[in-house]
Amino acid sequence: MNSASQPSGLKLLAGVHLRQHWRRLKGVMSQSRLLSATILFFLMGYCWLSFAIFHRAMRFIGSFPGLGDLLIERMLFLLFAFLFALLLISNLVITYSNLFRNRETNFLHSLPMHPNTIFQWKFLESTVVASWAFIFLIAPMLAAYGLVEKVDWTFYPMTCLLILQFVILPGFAGAWAAIALARYMDRRAFQYTLLAIGLVTLAALAFWLKAEQVTDDMLETRVMLVLDRLLRNTQFSQFAFLPSYWLATAVISWSEGASSATLFFILVLLSYGLFLGGVTMTFPGSPFYEAASAVQSRGSGMGWPGLRFRRHRRSHSNDFGSGGWLHALLSLPWWIPLESRAVLIKDIRVFWRDTSQWGQSLLLFGLLAAYIINLKNFSAQLNNPFWIHLIAYLNLGACSLNLATLTTRFVFPQFSLEGKRLWIVGMAPIGLNKVIQIKYTLATLISLLVTGSLIVLSCYMLRMPWTQALYFTFVILVMSLTLNGLAMGLGVIYPNFKEDNPSKIVSGFGGTFCLVLSFLYIVGTILILAVGSPWAQQARPLTTGIAWVLFGMLSLGIGYLPYRLGVRRLKYLEI
């Protein structure tokens, strides 16, 4: 054995992972330069668009006489507070999976590597994965803020330093929470708890931040009162013990030239970072090993009593003739052939039993529904048809963007996941084409049910006439068909049969391509339809007609074409 000149375990792991990531990146680049350029262009476009929106919004808010700066500041406090909460959740979920549901972690546990080292590496990895989106999200906003406030160049490196100090704190909290949860809860109980916490938080926020009914009279005479209520309701974001408060105050102080205040909050963030970092990097070895052992030791027989009962009941239902309520329900449409029904039931059961799948969708669409329901409080002020239609189109955009994340995340990997089971599904006399068709129909119906309901609700809240509601519902129908067709088609064209994890399948070449195309399709559709809107001030039937022809062609090109190509590929598929 050689005791000297050997790199530490942490360095070794970092080296191996950097090498892996670099090769993965090179693999993506070598697959298609055009696609790499498209993704790069897409990312730059996002940064630019996001910066432009924030800049415009801040300039608009800043122009309120006497109140502009106050409102911008409060916006920063609020945004950082929400992002802090999101960072906590994402750190918890990612660290939990990375520490306790990861094959590499098990492998490392069998090597002569101290649990502390394994934990340290997994912690760093999880924090980076959980935080990059946050940095990506706030960078354009801080750049816009700097420009509006006309700060000097030192503002930008200073905010980078502050953000690095900030993101590590939810990382520590998420890691300790993950260890505690793993020690005392099984995975299903954890998922349900997380979901319950998410829903309660959502409900509490919807109640607390509920938009108030503001009458025209109040707007004209009691603006200060309304503003006062707004500031009071958002006061929680300035709770002095929130790390987001320290970050926001430091950023604002530096932009105002109050360097001593900034220095104070840098030291606050640093002291917490050092203290929690010291604790987290020194002591977790033993609790981490205990928790990992508990997770490994947990069979499906453990967990909460109610869940255990359900499993017990399921495992003891040995009657092959009874298919349960779902079977009975899907037997009602008698025209669906038995084999198609079997695939449908299997897909619904698999989706339902994977909490993480529908949990994420529920949160996404829950947030959107909360926003749309709150629209009724504004609709009284929306007398101008221009604003009503603008909001209706924006809602359409928000709904379809959510839909695109849903189709890319869940529909795209469907075929790849099925590939592992082709020994049964692919060999059955139903044929792969039919399987793909059933999956496509099911995905479209479910997504249409959710997005269609939201669009109808949005039109109702905006008090739009039924003809307009019908128009938007038809648009979302076409968009659902298109986005599902795109995801299903590209899923067949770019399958990954090696992966079991849907999120890893999505993160590959095809998944990224699907997301980029979905986004471009949505932006294109909204722009075309808004320009050719029949309710625009200078609307002409010809413009509307051209817009609809373009919309139809775009939908066929983006949705139908990849689907057909996917189906054709199935004929020559070799697995």
Add this chain to the structure above:
Amino acid sequence: MIELRGLVKTFGDLRAVDGIDLTIGQGEFFAVLGPNAAGKTTTIKMMVGLIKPTEGSAVVAGYDIQQSPLDARKRLAYVPDFPFLYDKLTPLEFMQFTGQLFNIDPDKVRHQGAELARRFHLDAFLNKSIEGLSHGTRQRVAIASALLHDPEVFVIDEPMVGLDPQHARIVKDILKERSGQGMTVFLSTHQLSVAEELADRIGIIHQGRLVAVGTARELRDQSGRDEALESSFLRLTTESTESSEPEPTQPA
């Protein structure tokens, strides 16, 4: 080299491993047989320290795996049925990584690695990405990497899965050879022929208990009948099944 003392593991109400006592000497080749969900993998996981026993202890190469895990693991190698490998590395890089983890002299890694690659027929694959290798080749990479640090105790779960007859022969020969040189081998398998061919002693685990231990001949003789190992195995593992509880569910 391996001492299991009153090893118990419970999952809720279920006793997946129910008081296993076993001593395996240095250089001994021990094979464990048992039906699905008998408790073999759980026993192995406790032995290598992946999970904590509810009761009892596992001592590997003179070190209690719970009390001195790092000392034990330095002398231990474990290859699960589906070993984890870094997909984007090459077998050469993976073996270098393993060598560094076990703090082996780089010269030794070079010589030992080349020798193992030659023995396991990995030369042609050393610089290819692991993600493109077949299951059998990946299995050979994992076994070769695990042998790199000359472990005193080698624990392997279902080593023949995915191996063609030629490479299965190579793996068997190398393990037997190392065992002859003093390495203790603990092998879990469903293939009775493998156990019969390689093992000095065979243990049969059923419903979490070690129901029989001995050489293949001793196991056959225990029944007092002139029967094959398969018949002994089937008799031992079905005798108490009728009175047993439902099949235990173990974590994957």
